Amino acid sequence: MQRQQNLTKNQKIVLDVIEKSTEPLKAYSILSNVKKKGINAPPQVYRALDKLVDMGKIHKIESKNAFVACQNSNCKVSKAAAFSICESCEEVTEIDNSKISKYLSSFADKIGMKYKKYNLEFFGLCKKCK
Amino acid sequence: MQRQQNLTKNQKIVLDVIEKSTEPLKAYSILSNVKKKGINAPPQVYRALDKLVDMGKIHKIESKNAFVACQNSNCKVSKAAAFSICESCEEVTEIDNSKISKYLSSFADKIGMKYKKYNLEFFGLCKKCK
DNA sequence: CTCAACCATGTTATATTATTACATAACGTT
DNA sequence: AACGTTATGTAATAATATAACATGGTTGAG
Structure with missing residues (x-):
């Protein structure tokens, strides 16, 4: 029953x-x-990515079909994540989500949803680019 | 200069x-x-979708690569949208976003981002399925 | 008017992202 | 050792999206 530790070989590599990065x-x-490193085909990568997302070790940026490492220890629990994405320099930053999480989970309650996770992507201009 | 009204033929069809739906x-x-209706190839569809998203008439559900009509008049302005997605019945509902919008835009300010839009997707179980 | 600029359309081909399906190997449990 | 389970390897293909180029219609400046 692999959970948290004990990544498999391919998961570690990915x-x-x-x-x-x-x-x-x-x-x-x-x-x-x-x-x-001996990984030859898409399914090997996608399988590792799926598991890593499940564990909260990485997140998928849905609008980009791309993956980043989690920078946020509490994601392991909630698997929820929030990002700001700069439309000029393309920089993606994970937002410390404890406050947002609290707010959004209360919101989910209100609309009658049993919420498991969320994905939030902000688009705009970052400090440097604006 | 097409804006709001005056959808083109293909945009209307799409x-x-x-x-x-x-x-x-x-x-x-x-x-x-x-x-x-005479639309034969992917680019015709994707071009219409792009414009409709730009106008705020539809939204893309990024986690599903799928499109829904906007149910929310203020999206035309902000292009920001929030959805709840049921992992059991797959139902997707647009959340009335005026409160969330206010909260999230103040949040974006705080992190120093000049925010243009956001995309928020909640996953979990809807009222019926839980 | 007319022609030049612009935008929408049409079409072929191809790039990119993701999964199915099946075969093999590694490992722990009894 | 035999079994079930999980991880791995591999080939093929499905699903999503875009590039590149050709054609046609509308408009407005000259």
Whole structure:
């Protein structure tokens, strides 16, 4: 019953590449990065990505089909995440989500939903670009 | 200078299909729905979808690569949207976003971002399914 | 008017993202 | 050792999205 620790070999390889990247990585870009480590085909990458997302170790930026390492220890619990995405420099930053989480979960209650996670993406201009 | 009114022929056809659907539609499903109306190829659909999203007439559910009609008049202004997505019955509902909008835009200010829009997707179980 | 600029459309081909399906191996449990 | 379970490997293909280029219609400046 793998949970939290004990990543498998492929999961470790994929997570390592994502953690070392300064920007969100796409699945096929990850694949080309790990060919030398013996990962040869898309399903191997996608399987690892799925599990890592499940564990809260990484997040998928849905609007970009790309993956980033979680920068936020509490995601392991909630799997909820919030990002700001700069439309000029493309920088993606994970927002410390404890306040947002509290607010959004109370909101979910109000609309009668049993909420498990959320994904929030802000678009605009970051400090540098505006 | 087309804005708001005056949808083009293809935009009308695509919007019509989306508005009549009770669930989010994917681009290729839209395509197969409108073949009989003379739309033959993906770019015609994707071009219409892009414009309709720009105008705030429809929204893209990023986690599903699917499109729904906007149910919320103020989206035309902000282009921001929030959805609840049931993981059991797959129902997607647009959340009336005026309160969330206010909260999230103040949040964006706080983190120093000049925010243009956001996309928020809640996952969980809807009233019926829980 | 007319032609030049612009935008919408049409069409083919291809790029990109993701999954299915099946075969093999590794590992713990009894 | 035999079994069930999970991880891995591999080939093929499905599903999503865009590039590139050709055609046609509308409009408004000259």
